[in-house]
Amino acid sequence: MFAGSSRGTTLPGFRTTMTFTVVYLTAIVIVPLLTLPVKSFSQGWTFFAETILDPRVVASYRLTLGTSFAAACVNGVLGAVTAWVLVRYPFPGRRIVDAMIDLPFALPTAVAGITLTSLYGPKGWIGQYLSQFGIQGVFSPLGITIALIFIGLPFVVRTLQPVIADLDRELEEAAVSLGANRTQVIFRVILPYLYPAWLVGFGMAFARAIGEYGSVVFIAGNMPMKTEIASLLVITKLTQYDYAGAAAVAFVMLLLSFALLLALNAMQGWSVRRLGC
């Protein structure tokens, strides 16, 4: 009797909650997602291969991955600086800045999309100065990257902040007492310690950017082969009633983000192992 209770098995409600969880999850998530591989191959392997190897589709994957990577890199550097400053350097208004970092998670993507498009457009506050230098802030890969920097901004900051806060001051002090200068402490003690978490934040920003639609679709301009992202191509194929084609493009996108997530999980495990010891 007591053996059972110590395992927590005497608490009621397991069967009810578990059944509901599994049924709801299956109906809302699993079954709908299963349509993707099924539909992708509904017209045979050749159709699938031809669809995803079509130059326009390949161009959209390249553009999506390229701009997502560029945005994740910018967030990787500036997000790390922001996290460091927020934890280590007290300045007035820090709490407001800290609270506002999550804005891109809370702001609907369509709202971000129209705002950035007008802001960086030829008449916008920022766009008018860019166009003076001949830089096209909208309807260009640069515009897509700007939108992706916006939506990915919180990831690196939020993954690094707690790790920087947990950083053991004694580690730095020990390094100093052993004769290291600040540059050496930063590059040989602090950065190696932060690296795993940074990589996770970077990967999350990257993965999120690959699937992004709302914030990008307005600013991209959507010219085939030039500024057409993969998620837009899915919608284009759908409106042309090419369901199998849409599913094929989407399925590859899903596989890409899963591959990234698996890599992330592996990194997280590695990160925990490193920080644990």
Add this chain to the structure above:
Amino acid sequence: MSVNVATASSPRPAGVGLTEPWLVRAGLTAIALLFFVTFLVVPLAFLFVEAFREGWKAYTAAIVDEAALASITLTLIVAAVSVPANTVFGFAAAWAITKFDFRGKRLLTTLIDLPFAVSPVVAGLIFVQLFGRQGWFGPWLQEHDVKVIFAVPGIVLATIFVSFPFVARELIAVMEASGREEEEAAKLLGANGWQTFRRVTLPNVKWAALTGVILCTARAMGEFGAVSVVSGRIRGETTTMPIQVEILYNEYAFQASFAVASLLAILAVVTLVLQTVIERRTRPVEDPPRPAELGV
């Protein structure tokens, strides 16, 4: 020993070699603030300036416009269905996962997070493949004259999908940390399951649940990609607020578009404020924010 003295006596880094030179600190702070202002403050300010560009009258006119009001109503309806559904699911899933041991727990937790890893466009697409004209259940639905895609049920389903994990993952995190002893004690003292949940579990997790509900609501009301695939954009019938923003923008009705968008922006700011307030209430001041609601 000297190390201990150093840590105890200096709450703020002052020791030589323990912080960066003044110039570096100022420089890094300037870079971070510039990044913050350019990418977060300026867009938010610009959004409201555009919304009020033609004055208060034009702003209110854009909001009491018939199509705009219809979109606000639909958005509220969609949230009113999907948020409670995902909240009930969140409690059920968290109870099953944190209070019992079973095989496949990790897999189940991963599957619950899955919608965050799926592109919003794909989230819409999969429901078209299920309930659309050529979908798995398409012929059956047509026979019985039920419309799911390009109708409200499709919008609700897509919204439930994209806002699926929020409540569950907040509750799982907190209930995992609080353990099972209190519930087991309640049971030993003679409480039934429902009493245990209401009197013991719920008070412990109410703030986490509230955070989850707030984030779920924000996502449900603001979802664009998934909804745009299943909406069909039938004016006054299947246009949620984000879709209305898109329609107006594409019709070059910029001021009206930004006016509706400003409502969603206010919702976002309220979300952030509530989130911060709850975090301050439940966490000691010194604690850093946890890697919050990351989308993946």
